[in-house]
Amino acid sequence: MIELQDVSKTYHLGEVRVPALKHVSLKVERGDFVAIMGPSGSGKSTLMNIIGCLDAADEGRYLLAGFPVSLATHSELAELRNRHIGFIFQSFNLIPRINALRNVEMPMIYAGVNPETRRKRALTALAIVGLRGREHHTAAQLSGGQQQRVAIARAIVNNPDVIIADEPTGALDSQTSQEIMQLFAQLNAGGKTIVMVTHEVDIARHARRVIQVKDGQIFNIRYQ
Ligand SMILES: Nc1ncnc2c1ncn2[C@@H]1O[C@H](COP(=O)(O)OP(=O)(O)OP(=O)(O)O)[C@@H](O)[C@H]1O
Ligand SMILES: [Mg+2]
Numbered sequence: 001m002i003e004l005q006d007v008s009k010t011y012h013l014g015e016v017r018v019p020a021l022k023h024v025s026l027k028v029e030r031g032d033f034v035a036i037m038g039p040s041g042s043g044k045s046t047l048m049n050i051i052g053c054l055d056a057a058d059e060g061r062y063l064l065a066g067f068p069v070s071l072a073t074h075s076e077l078a079e080l081r082n083r084h085i086g087f088i089f090q091s092f093n094l095i096p097r098i099n100a101l102r103n104v105e106m107p108m109i110y111a112g113v114n115p116e117t118r119r120k121r122a123l124t125a126l127a128i129v130g131l132r133g134r135e136h137h138t139a140a141q142l143s144g145g146q147q148q149r150v151a152i153a154r155a156i157v158n159n160p161d162v163i164i165a166d167e168p169t170g171a172l173d174s175q176t177s178q179e180i181m182q183l184f185a186q187l188n189a190g191g192k193t194i195v196m197v198t199h200e201v202d203i204a205r206h207a208r209r210v211i212q213v214k215d216g217q218i219f220n221i222r223y224q
């Protein structure tokens with residue numbers, strides 16, 4: 001599903017070069033569940049942004065579902081993102097003043113889905129994440145765990161093959177975090193490929209593989 005070959009990424013801050021990823025190679029099969037761990041600044045988010053087609057590598061090859069992302073144009077990248085990837089972030093990234101239903105409809109508005117289908121699919125996604133009855137609450141009227149469920153519903157509503165989650169439980173208490181992981185396990189059992197960054201061992205244990213990143217390189221892969 002995901003194949004990175006010798007991928008590097010360097011940020012430039014004025015005169016300063018910040019190497020964020022150095023010659024990373026990684027293969028993630030369809031249906032896999034991978035946790036990425038490593039110290040702050042080790043390149044985890046950079047790796048996620050490249051896998052999610054939010055950012056481009058400056059060296060190496062990236063194949064997503066067989067498509068050469070590293071050669072994609074700007075609009076092809078956007079198209080790949082819409083078709084294949086659902087994003088979940090630590091801070092939920094919901095639009096605060098609109099309700100759960102509208103937040104979940106958002107990616108379908110970009111994809112040009114008609115209003116009736118949009119609504120139906122958003123309601124289904126909200127039911128999958130256990131939020132039936134909360135459709136008309138705004139983000140401010142929901143708990144952190146519920147807000148993350150809305151974000152998950154939004155991530156799955158276009159039926160992506162891959163879910164990219166950067167510290168999805170970073171802002172949640174441990175009980176709520178485990179509930180969110182149950183939901184991830186359920187999505188994975190339903191065939192979604194999941195790549196998730198976490199700092200917590202208790203969260204990483206839900207994955208099938210744990211990849212340790214350090215100084216922009218993969219230094220250990222553990223199967224569990
Ligand atoms: N937009 C940017 N411009 C310049 N440097 C950046 C940028 N984004 C990240 N970096 C640098 O690249 C390196 C990797 O950053 P990255 O955000 O990938 O780390 P991380 O492993 O996700 O860290 P954290 O656990 O704190 O989220 C760091 O040294 C960081 O300072
Ligand atoms: Mg990060």
